[in-house]
Amino acid sequence: MERGMFVANLTKDLGLRVGELAARDARVVFKGNRQYLQFDPQTWDLVLNENLDREELCGSTEPCVLSFRVLLKNPLRFYQAELRVIDINDHAPEFPAREMLLKISEVTPPGKIFPLKMAQDLDTGSHGIQSYAVSENPHFHVLTRNRSDGKKFPELVLDKALDREKQDQLRLKLTAVDGGSPPRSGTTEIQIVVLDINDNSPEFAQELYEVQVPENNPIGSLLITVSARDLDTGSFGEVSYGLSQDDDVNEPFEINTKTGEIRLKSMLDFEAFQFYHVDVEALDGGGLTGKCSLMVQVLDVNDNAPEVILSSLNSPIPENLPGVIVAVFSVSDADSGNNQQVTCSIDDNLPFLLRPSMENFYTLETDGALDRESRTEYNITITVSDMGTPRLTTQHTITVQVSDINDNAPAFTQTSYTLFVHENNSPALYIGTISATDSDSGSNAHIIYSLLPPHDPQLGDGL
Template identity: 40%
Template sequence: MERQVLLRVFLCIASAAGQISYLIPEEMAKGSVVGNIARDLGLDVKRLKSGKARIFTSDSAEYMELSRERGVLLVKERIDREALCRQTTPCALHLQIILENPMELFRITIEITDINDNSPAFKNDERRFEISESATVGSKFVLERAVDLDIGTNGVKNYSLKPTDHFVLRVESQADGSKKVEMVLHKQLDREKDEHISLLLKAVDGGEPQRSGTVNIYVTVLDVNDNAPVFTQSVYKAVIEEHSQKGTILTKVGATDADKGTNGDISYAVSPTNDGVSDIFTIHKNGEVILVSDVDFEKAKSYQIDIEAKDSGGLSDSSKIIVDVIDINDNKPVISILSKSDTIPEDSPYNTVIVMFSVSDPDSKQNGNVKCFINDNIPFTLTSSSNNFYSLVTDSELDRERASEYNITVSCSDEGVPSLSSSVTLTLQISDVNDNAPVFDRSSYEAYIVENNTPGLSIF
């Protein structure tokens, strides 16, 4: 059934000149109007045309387009907030509007709000337990938590478990905002009466309309195992550098079981979730947590690994590992030319803008702090209106007769150790103006003539 969604676009004009912000929901139709750029920037539509107004963004994905004729910003491609920002909030696009003659730069921020377009989901469609009939009332069994790509109220809100003849659901909120989901035995099992029990775990979100996901739980009742494993810690912590080699050991976890023999044998596992964590880390029988895939700080700064310890009778305990990813300086600064002049007249005034460019580095802290500079002994300098945007301007008199062309090298380096850098070389022609009068090559001349020479004779 087609679902109709009422989309509202909110506009917030920032107090700083040359910068505006818009607030729009994800999944807006192509061609939808985001805002009236001309009006909100206080520009005439004719200025957008004459200035060849265009959009610049350091991101390769072009979600927006500018209609110069109408003076409005339009949705060019469907925006999926979850694909764009995952769980990061706020989620925003950062654009720049560039105009020529004269050069001008306006910064645009478009915040993308979430709509309830994803259902809670479990990685597996079923979960099986083997539980001893001697399991004590109050025994806990870890269930898979659902993951909802939506955020806020549109994320997972509640769980339910049916039927409740033998088990009830316990949902415990964690300090980091996640939920620990367990089923708790509240009525003694009897294998002779119920050897197999089927339950349905349901997760619902808080969106409108509400969405849900389910997983089937099958319990096989066994004999005699009266002690569950217990982890030595409720939370483990570990750190790992991005791009660490596969096979790297993060940490070692442990659990104890008071039972003897096979009922006291413990196995460990990473709890399955559909956020991909179980594909990045694994845990060995001895409790060592191992990296099995690549980690990239620019994609994820931390991970939560839900782990289980289970004995041969099916009793289990849960814990989690918080893994912080350490950034390394693995990205060079990226220089993006926004606008440039290939030729300027020699009588250009000081502070004439020659080139406008932006620089970005996805690394964090000092690894992402970038400084730019140009080669020495040229009549130009760099100015910066913010950390990311620079202008190359004249800072002394130009004279085509002394220098008709300049090769200007712009270099940008980060503060990482070792430092990474990028550079670009620009060629600028100096055009001539009529600023020099004719000059004789001598201040005086001497000549002699013999009388009776032929009329019309040249003296020099």
């Protein structure tokens, strides 16, 4: 959908009055700095603020759901909502390489299965890969298998025995087809080298290796060493190792082909991936392979500081009014567990209170009446710390100004004045000056003077 397209009529969905969203200054608040939705300023319909890429937002996670909140002010209220991004078939299957190499002994019996590298399709569900097919030939066909995580992978099945003396190489085209309408496809070439007799395949000491790694492990650090042996002799018994990383073309691991040591080749990120499934392959000199699986669990490290996101700021605020909402803000932390838990505080010596309103949202309110004549401005520092080890802290400072109300009466500089004037004076004779002050500001401090009727009738109205 393009930017500006209609998403929802929240006035109807929330049972509000026409114009209430505008009157209450409604806002859409997403976690982080991205703003995927906004209100149309004319209709107050909820519309798309930017084009959405489901694969960028959610990867392979399905359903792809973005949580957000609708904030209504005056009176304050939050609504929790979710935006589901529906996949379209905008990606074709891709294999990790243009060519696969298989070395198969000529004595391999029909029915033998050879696992192939699976293709990747960034789309999900029915738009993902549905089947594999191989070009027509007399020796092989392809089976499409389902992995435990729902992904489909191909297996090459030998139908007719090979004869190296008749044909020492074969080239087949492997095609992956997705479930779109129309479907998209991707291809790779399988090069098959027919070998002489090699009747033992490498076997790993374990079928499954598991390891846990902190996300801040340095590049080059050793994760684990795998080991396989082959009962054959000579080149047929020499084993080399490789990784078949089918979850992502750019997985952050590398293996020493001779020793089986698996090390990090790039810095891990728990917030991006928590688990990796890697197929480890042992290849002997005759082209036979053995496989095992490596499961890598990434452990979270407190490497993200909390964030403070200000939703609204009410400044200036009038003096003498307690309980005024000054600001509404949210706090978040991209880590997990204790590393994600945060505490929020402000300085104790300020006349303000911090109140949690809902999950990770806070309001800043005045604690009692403020006096502009005592202080006209406050700098309030919001401190947010997570519960990790060591703790990470973020500070956000907001400035709040205090506006004046007319809460101070004028005061004369003296309680009484004595002025002397000669009789028979001429009109408009200057007698003296009286003065008063007002501690308010602006028009509230402007003073108008007037004379009340004299108490003594003999004085007349000569002033």
